[in-house]
Amino acid sequence: MAEISKAQPFPFEFPPDKTAVIMIDMQRDFMEPGGFGETLGNDVDLLRAIIPGARLLLDTARAKGIPVIHTRECHKADLSDCPPAKRERGEPTLRIGDDGPMGRVLIQGEPGVEIIDELKALPGETVIDKPGKGAFYATPLGSVLQKLGTTHLLFGGVTTEVCVQTTMREANDRGFTCLLVEDATESYFPEFKAVTLDMVRAQGAIVGWTATAKDVADALG
Numbered sequence: 001m002a003e004i005s006k007a008q009p010f011p012f013e014f015p016p017d018k019t020a021v022i023m024i025d026m027q028r029d030f031m032e033p034g035g036f037g038e039t040l041g042n043d044v045d046l047l048r049a050i051i052p053g054a055r056l057l058l059d060t061a062r063a064k065g066i067p068v069i070h071t072r073e074c075h076k077a078d079l080s081d082c083p084p085a086k087r088e089r090g091e092p093t094l095r096i097g098d099d100g101p102m103g104r105v106l107i108q109g110e111p112g113v114e115i116i117d118e119l120k121a122l123p124g125e126t127v128i129d130k131p132g133k134g135a136f137y138a139t140p141l142g143s144v145l146q147k148l149g150t151t152h153l154l155f156g157g158v159t160t161e162v163c164v165q166t167t168m169r170e171a172n173d174r175g176f177t178c179l180l181v182e183d184a185t186e187s188y189f190p191e192f193k194a195v196t197l198d199m200v201r202a203q204g205a206i207v208g209w210t211a212t213a214k215d216v217a218d219a220l221g
């Protein structure tokens with residue numbers, strides 16, 4: 001067992017050989033100007049601050065042989081997996097499926113769906129395309145983790161209170177023990193990130209623990 005003694009709300013123990021990292025939606029559509037995140041009126045620069053923390057989490061996992069799974073939020077080209085309740089929400093300048101500067105917004109295979117260069121998947125790492133906010137919904141993530149024998153998950157990615165939190169709650173309900181890496185996740189709304197971290201670890205880690213990427217690296221030696 002490894003232990004992150006500085007984790008909140010109390011030390012986090014995890015078996016490295018049964019642990020996986022899930023990096024949520026670090027794709028150009030959310031992270032770069034001209035993408036879906038910006039069309040919704042957000043300042044994407046805020047998210048870029050976590051690239052070093054996310055990179056440290058990936059580098060640590062890779063060095064220790066911990067599997068890394070990346071997700072990307074995107075839809076089929078015919079939008080058959082994008083319900084109107086999702087496509088018609090808000091007042092973006094471009095809706096899901098519209099043509100934008102990085103191709104069709106949030107459509108599988110388009111440039112905007114690619115993971116940013118700094119955090120690209122390495123050959124052999126699993127990349128899961130997901131139509132929902134939660135990464136377990138309508139994807140093979142559950143069976144991928146079952147095959148790996150995973151019991152513990154370390155989370156990074158964007159955005160903290162939307163796809164990251166939703167996936168962490170899905171994972172918790174499925175019996176995984178979860179930790180959210182504080183400096184590897186970000187929101188367009190700093191206050192939402194702060195309260196999400198609080199919500200996750202409240203009531204004795206009701207959804208999971210939090211710690212920094214350095215805390216994870218230190219625990220793994």
Ligand code: C5J
Nearest residue numbers: 025073158159162163
């Ligand atoms: C959003 C996500 N915010 N990956 N997606 O629509 O959090």
